[in-house]
Amino acid sequence: MSADPKTFQFNLDPAKRPRNVVLEERWYPGIQTAVLDASSSRMFDPIEGIRAVVIHATAGSSSAGAASVILAKKASFHWLVPDEDEEQHGKFVWATCHEARAAWHVRNDKSHPDIWEGRKRINHYSLGIEIVNQAVSSDSYSPWQIAATAQIVRYCWEKYPNLRHVVSHAKLDPKRRSDPGTHFPWNDFRDLVLKGQDDQVETLVAAAKPIHASSAAEVPCCMVA
Numbered sequence: 001m002s003a004d005p006k007t008f009q010f011n012l013d014p015a016k017r018p019r020n021v022v023l024e025e026r027w028y029p030g031i032q033t034a035v036l037d038a039s040s041s042r043m044f045d046p047i048e049g050i051r052a053v054v055i056h057a058t059a060g061s062s063s064a065g066a067a068s069v070i071l072a073k074k075a076s077f078h079w080l081v082p083d084e085d086e087e088q089h090g091k092f093v094w095a096t097c098h099e100a101r102a103a104w105h106v107r108n109d110k111s112h113p114d115i116w117e118g119r120k121r122i123n124h125y126s127l128g129i130e131i132v133n134q135a136v137s138s139d140s141y142s143p144w145q146i147a148a149t150a151q152i153v154r155y156c157w158e159k160y161p162n163l164r165h166v167v168s169h170a171k172l173d174p175k176r177r178s179d180p181g182t183h184f185p186w187n188d189f190r191d192l193v194l195k196g197q198d199d200q201v202e203t204l205v206a207a208a209k210p211i212h213a214s215s216a217a218e219v220p221c222c223m224v225a
């Protein structure tokens with residue numbers, strides 16, 4: 001039985017925010033300035049006002065095709081996850097809009113009672129991730145695409161203290177949209193977000209030498225009076 005993307009949602013516990021999440025991202029060439037004309041000033045605080053991350057699929061087969069909608073000022077989103085036949089796959093995700101801006105990825109009149117008590121204008125309190133996928137069962141998502149998308153969410157979870165909801169576009173706009181599609185492995189994705197991928201980094205942080213008042217020889221020279 002395939003999953004229904006209109007049900008895809010999970011919530012983040014603020015008490016379990018991860019730490020030290022590293023996001024490998026690069027600006028898509030030519031987008032950083034252009035997207036200012038395809039996004040809006042946020043109505044809410046750009047840090048404390050972020051409540052949701054929306055998961056999309058491009059319904060296309062290339063990052064360039066997805067990025068071109070920004071140049072055409074038709075839509076926008078904050079990150080783009082490359083497809084498995086693209087050179088960037090496995091290495092980094094594309095940054096395609098400043099997080100401080102409201103990107104145009106959900107229609108303004110859409111809302112859902114499960115998402116910040118049904119407030120509309122979701123773009124103003126959310127971040128949008130597009131995954132390059134044709135959103136048909138014959139085009140499967142790669143494990144790296146799922147892991148990279150989860151890593152973006154973890155990065156946001158650490159960064160935005162009021163981020164609570166991770167939701168599909170299909171749930172927000174069920175009559176018009178079905179992305180990221182029935183074949184998106186939502187449960188695996190959720191587990192990657194919630195169980196964490198950077199435990200190794202946490203171990204290294206925990207392994208730091210304790211700081212304590214030490215001998216004068218270890219005081220950096222610039223701090224010597």
Ligand SMILES: [Zn+2]
Nearest residue numbers: 056057169179
């Ligand atoms: Zn979408």
